[in-house]
Amino acid sequence: MSAILAIKARNNQNLLIALKDISSTIVDINATLQRMHEKCDPYVFYWMVRPYLNGWENEDRLPRGLIYEGVDGNDENGNPIYRKYIGASAGQSALIQALDIALNIEHYPTGVKPKINGHCFMKNYTSENSCLRFESKFNNNNNNHHNNNNNNNNNNNNNNTTQQYSSDENSIKLQQPYLYKIRQNMSGRHRKFLEDLAKVANIRNYIISQTSYDSSITTYSPDEDMEMLQGTNEIVQAYNECLNQMKNFRSKHLQIVSVYIVIQARRNNGNSHSNSMYYSQINKDEITSTQEVTSTKEVTSTKEVTSTKEVTSTKEITNTTNTTNTTKVKTTTNKSIEIKGTGGTNLIPFLKQMRDETMAQEIQNHFE
Ligand code: HEM
Missing domain, CATH: 1.20.58.480 (Methane Monooxygenase Hydroxylase; Chain G, domain 1)
Known part of the structure; x- marks a missing residue:
């Protein structure tokens, strides 16, 4: 003002x-x-x-x-x-x-x-x-x-x-x-x-x-x-x-979104609860693996963010079809899951x- x-x-x-x-x-x-x-x-x-x-x-x-x-x-x-x-x-x-x-x-x-x-x-x-x-x-x-x-x-x-x-x-x-x-x-x-x-x-x-x-x-x-x-x-x-x-x-x-959404969605894809945002049971192994992701380094260091970049780059995240309104994140296993913001945006x-x-x-x- x-x-x-x-x-x-x-x-x-x-x-x-x-x-x-x-x-x-x-x-x-x-x-x-x-x-x-x-x-x-x-x-x-x-x-x-x-x-x-x-x-x-x-x-x-x-x-x-x-x-x-x-x-x-x-x-x-x-x-x-x-x-x-x-x-x-x-x-x-x-x-x-x-x-x-x-x-x-x-x-x-x-x-x-x-x-x-x-x-x-x-x-x-x-x-x-x-x-x-x-x-x-x-x-x-x-x-x-x-x-x-x-x-x-x-x-x-x-x-x-x-x-x-x-x-x-x-x-x-x-x-x-x-x-x-x-x-x-x-x-x-x-x-x-x-x-x-x-x-x-x-x-x-x-x-x-x-x-x-x-x-x-x-x-x-x-x-x-x-x-x-x-x-x-x-x-x-x-x-x-x-x-x-x-x-x-x-x-x-964007880095936060990568760590808190994209990496989370990607690392769980292919598991029994893949594609579900509604998984609510705590799996001990996954909590341990989460700790790797949570490390301060992952969120703040530029090196780690570069690897996050890999996830968010347009190359990696592509609309697999032009007709759908959702983003598909390609995973290393070549399976894909939908990632949308809570507001329904094609987030990245x-x-x-x-x-x-x-x-x-x-x-x-x-x-x-
Ligand atoms: C775990 C932390 C966070 C995550 C995972 C997250 C995720 C997202 C996502 C996915 C969107 C896209 C809109 C949608 O939901 O469809 C968004 C938008 C937005 N978020 Fe966050 N967010 C986080 C924390 C924050 C914080 C702390 C702020 C601070 C004010 C913030 C400010 C915004 C703003 C302003 C937008 C609108 C887009 C823009 O203006 O650039 N977010 N967020």
């Missing part, structure tokens, strides 16, 4: 301070995220806790959802009313969404790749102005986009192919459906806060408007010009550092795209 207030007052000095504050806060968040393994065992999490976090919006075994007896009653035909809910996730914390919104990081349905014009010289910096062009190699049938504040119930686009959006590029505002759906799990006031924030968040466009400062049409002296540019440059760097720390958050989060492509979209908003630096 201080950054937005600084912009309102056109106080670049305060904006710089606010941006530095934001990036150092994200550094703290990232350090806290790294501590996940201290008290949370991947085996226990995946096999014993996670089934209870799962939603049933896209659950094959509950195609109509669940009846909440004594809550909804019946519809006009006397049939019971079913409810469907997306699963629980830390993504429902307003924290990361608030940072995305404030920093004007845009997210799109999985598989949609807008081209960002790296450096937009814009005089007018309302949040409606977006420097996006969309790749034209799309498949025309999928209309998963939805407008701002539209909490529609479309399924996520879980297939890994690029989609087609034929409508006017400037008028379409594509949004990542999961981020809107998960807002249903937030408290109402948090959701409202995000909606209000989106109306005033203009940090990126304001900074871009500052970089379009044209010395040929000002009355400032060359020294003042240079000072102005350097000031802007510092702000650009501070903004980019915020993005960089958000990207670090998402990279670390989804999370990787979220990470990549973060840096896509980087602003070009005058002095680089």
Whole structure:
């Protein structure tokens, strides 16, 4: 909020301070995220806790959802009313969404790749102005986009192919459906806060408007010009550092997902309880083997993460068919299992795209 207030007052000095504050806060968040393994065992999490976090919006075994007896009653035909809910996730914390919104990081349905014009010289910096062009190699049938504040119930686009959006590029505002759906799990006031924030968040466009400062049409002296540019440059760097720390958050989060979900699912595939997220009996041998996975090393060291990378690389994780909406993780035994997020996302492509979209908003630096 201080950054937005600084912009309102056109106080670049305060904006710089606010941006530095934001990036150092994200550094703290990232350090806290790294501590996940201290008290949370991947085996226990995946096999014993996670089934209870799962939603049933896209659950094959509950195609109509669940009846909440004594809550909804019946519809006009006397049939019971079913409810469907997306699963629980830390993504429902307003924290990361608030940072995305404030920093004007845009997210799109999985598989949609807008081209960002790296450096937009814009005089007018309302949040409606977006420097996006969309790749034209799309498949025309999928209309998963939805407008701002539209909490529609479309399924996520879980297939890994690029989609087609034929409508006017400037008028379409594509949004990542999961981020809107998960807002249903937030408290109402948090959701409202995000909606209000989106109306005033203009940090990126304001900074871009500052970089379009044209010395040929000002009355400032060359020294003042240079000072102005350097000031802007510092702000650009501070903004980019915020993005960089958000990207670090998402990279670390991907590593956690690999250790807590992908490796767990993979190492148990082929056992009698393979393909089941609902295995709840403790097998002594597996607990022992889990301890190998839980080691601090596995979560934090870069070497170990490289091996995790092997699991998460797009080569290893492929959509075995383009028609299904699920990711298949190929295992060493060549058997495959489905891995979805509790929110029903095709999790690795989804999370990787979220990470990549973060840096896509980087602003070009005058002095680089
Ligand atoms: C055992 C630990 C965790 C696991 C296994 C995990 C797993 C996941 C998965 C699979 C998703 C994809 C959405 C879906 O569920 O379909 C997701 C999304 C997300 N998670 Fe986590 N998560 C963990 C911890 C955390 C923590 C501590 C945070 C901190 C706030 C966090 C923040 C997010 C956010 C913000 C998203 C939305 C995607 C994004 O903005 O990049 N997660 N998580």
